Amino acid sequence: MDKETHVVIVGGGAGGLSAASNLNDNSIRVTLVDRRNYHLFQPLLYQVATGGLSPGDIASPLRSILKRRKNVTVIMDEAADIDPNGKRLILKEGELSYDILILSTGVRHCYFGADLWTLNAPGLKSIEDATQIRSRILSSFEKAERVDSPEMQRELLTFVVVGGGPTGVELAGALAELANHTLRHDFRNIDPSNARIILLERNKKILNAFPPLLSRKAERSLKRLGISVRRNTSVTDIEPRLVRIQSDDKPEIIKTQTVLWAAGVQTTGFGRLAGNRTGADLDKMGKIIVNPDLSVTKYPDIYAIGDLAHFNHPGEKPLPGVAPVAMQQGRYLAKCIKKRLRGQKIEPFKYFNRGSLAVIGRSAAVANLGERLRFSGFFAWILWLFVHLMYIVEFENRVLVFIQWAWHYFTRNCGARLITGQNFFNRPFNRNNEEK
Amino acid sequence: MDKETHVVIVGGGAGGLSAASNLNDNSIRVTLVDRRNYHLFQPLLYQVATGGLSPGDIASPLRSILKRRKNVTVIMDEAADIDPNGKRLILKEGELSYDILILSTGVRHCYFGADLWTLNAPGLKSIEDATQIRSRILSSFEKAERVDSPEMQRELLTFVVVGGGPTGVELAGALAELANHTLRHDFRNIDPSNARIILLERNKKILNAFPPLLSRKAERSLKRLGISVRRNTSVTDIEPRLVRIQSDDKPEIIKTQTVLWAAGVQTTGFGRLAGNRTGADLDKMGKIIVNPDLSVTKYPDIYAIGDLAHFNHPGEKPLPGVAPVAMQQGRYLAKCIKKRLRGQKIEPFKYFNRGSLAVIGRSAAVANLGERLRFSGFFAWILWLFVHLMYIVEFENRVLVFIQWAWHYFTRNCGARLITGQNFFNRPFNRNNEEK
Secondary structure (H helix, E strand, O other): OOOOEEEEEEOOOHHHHHHHHHOOOOOEEEEEEEOOOEEEOHHHHHHHHOOOOOHHHHEEEHHHHOOOOOOEEEEEOOEEEEEOOOOEEEEOOEEEEOOEEEEOOOEEEOOOOOHHHHHOOOEOOOHHHHHHHHHHHHHHHHHHHHOOOHHHHHHHOEEEEEOOOHHHHHHHHHHHHHHHHHOOOOOOOOOHHHOEEEEEOOOOOOOOOOOHHHHHHHHHHHHHOOEEEEOOEEEEEEEOOEEEEEEOOEEEEEEOOEEEEOOOEEEOHHHHHHHHHOOOOEOOOOOEEEOOOOEEOOEEEEEEOHHHEEOOOOOOOOOOOOHHHHHHHHHHHHHHHHHHHOOOOOOOOOOOOOOEEEEEEOOEEEEEOOOOOEEEOHHHHHHHHHHHHHHHHHHOOOHHHHHHHHHHHHHOOOOOOOOOOOOOOOOOOOOOOOOO | OOOOEEEEEEOOOHHHHHHHHHOOOOOEEEEEEEOOOEEEOHHHHHHHHOOOOOHHHHEEEHHHHOOOOOOEEEEEOOEEEEEOOOOEEEEOOEEEEOOEEEEOOOEEEOOOOOOOHHHHOOEOOOHHHHHHHHHHHHHHHHHHHHOOOHHHHHHHOEEEEEOOOHHHHHHHHHHHHHHHHHOOOOOOOOOHHHOEEEEEOOOOOOOOOOOHHHHHHHHHHHHHOOEEEEOOEEEEEEEOOEEEEEEOOEEEEEEOOEEEEOOOEEEOHHHHHHHHHOOOOEOOOOOEEEOOOOEEOOEEEEEEOHHHEEOOOOOOOOOOOOHHHHHHHHHHHHHHHHHHHOOOOOOOOOOOOOOEEEEEEOOEEEEEOOOOOEEEOHHHHHHHHHHHHHHHHHHOOOHHHHHHHHHHHHHOOOOOOOOOOOOOOOOOOOOOOOOO
């Protein structure tokens, strides 16, 4: 046991899990720490929030994914602090000594200082977020069915999504699908397809990371679904029953009881603390600016990967916070650590960009696979479906998710639209998992 | 609109839903009130509590089930009171006038006065109950993996199920399956199959409603799964880390952090209130003792069905609180109301007993289909599977559940074992849906 190298990984997301599964070497002992007992496939979380999938469909127990890796121990606990000189990770309930530490704690949503908005505009990062957003959306339809005043109905059936990045676009698209098709015959006093879905984007275009042509196509697809896309529009305040916006420099009020936040992310409290403890440079989202080999300045035994890491190839923009980057970094690091133990030379990390995808709704997506391969519509959607399925299948045989998707596609019926939890009649609801 | 008969149904369980779907007559307007937006298939709830199925698999939106019934309106609200003389149902948010009222509000678990036990021994009646029990069971394994003291490990890996009726037997069996098979390779410091599962039954035999031979067979099956079955044993107190029992009149203490309650039921607060308002006789569980046509004494326009109703054929024991009874009563009542409107004669309700089933675990069940047809083992299990699938398929095409079951059967992998919610590190947890 003495000669073993002990690698501690904090966070069982796409990055941490890739590192853990690829550190398959008997001279390495791996401990993976996560405050959850499951790996969550975040790219499909919006489908839980809109009732298309159940939480169990997009989450797998970490122990179950890693059960054949006998050199990996999973610990369910929360990282509280690190002592980079003593090489210790302090947990809420105990501590761990490490030879190598991999930080992969990701990001959560951020309100740019206006943290009170969390009460009226929940973000989408965890299963609890998703099931609460689901309850909120469905409860709005339920309430609208019960009220007589047309103004109140309009307010209840107005849904505002803040942020026109991939998450915001996906949420808005799925909401439109829900209102126009899934709920079509469900109500007697309201017509769910009268719901107004408004997507707010601060920049000149939605899907800002995509080429202008694809942004325009995405916007057109959203409009076809009946979504009102408001560019150059920023939120100035969010109150329980309204959103104040600044649209092309003119102030305006949107009356609504459902605001969903998809506008920005920042690292977690622990991520920021870890950055400070190691004297690393942080970017404005709190991400740790890493060396070419993903190590943290000054501490060659500490690495940061995934959404927590700010990495850029020389002269390029930093890599986006998406699953493929995290997974490639996890795999790279596993190789890198194995090489290091054998005294071999290490090449800097290099991201192989297979392209990016954003899904808009049923049969609509945009794909940017390089300058010559940009397309949208049905084939982009099929590609999106395929890529996401491959990911899920990589970690476990989730044939079920595929069957469920196919089922929903043909029936347009989402069986998972349950209102659960405690506060579905009261707003603002309890944000029970923030910063935990 | 004036000539229509307005039937109001409170509760969208097996009974209320059967009544609503069978009241397909244009001269009848139906309003179904439920505080949930979904119908829950209670007989499979124990599978959610043990990670075999996701909540979405056993729950369907009421609106979606009833969407083609244009004469049915679904309202998500909670019944607060009734005025039987004014023919009004008072809701938390509004009120409804009825011509005919059907009460189908079911039962919840009861602690025979020791209501504080709810903190340490949750019962299993709702989806929130199930996901919290799931978190509790899985967290015990997680904690046991972390502690060093063998005594503490033993305490954490001791699971006590109170009540040897069908629910208790199912829970104990599913727990054994989880510990012996599903979690087998998941941990490094503990062997989950060392978990002690103790089933406590106050009576001389478990499955008391079944013939003695089947009870004995069920007990033998449970023992084969490693479950310790303690008959003639009653609980005298439940504290955070122990259960005090009286076993064959000798007091004893079981150290455990997980106690699950499956020992008794009573009607809800509203059910009891409705009984009092109508001057009905209630049995000791608070069930309304109904007339031969399921109407409530003195008020021929108010009916009680399902678990809320205490009904017995002359000279026989009251009918058990199971889904088939509720469904047959719902169907009978729908017919009965249609006949009444046409001035036809009404026959008293007659339960057609197709038999009873209890499942013990993978490939083990007991079936009592009458005096000549009593059997146990694999074929009883296949029958159980078939009957439950038919039920699910009756309400919607849930082929998925079947595929999922088949999948779990062959792989023994339960993907839905997620620890969600807020309090998984603290006990006792928050009982957030009691009496709501």
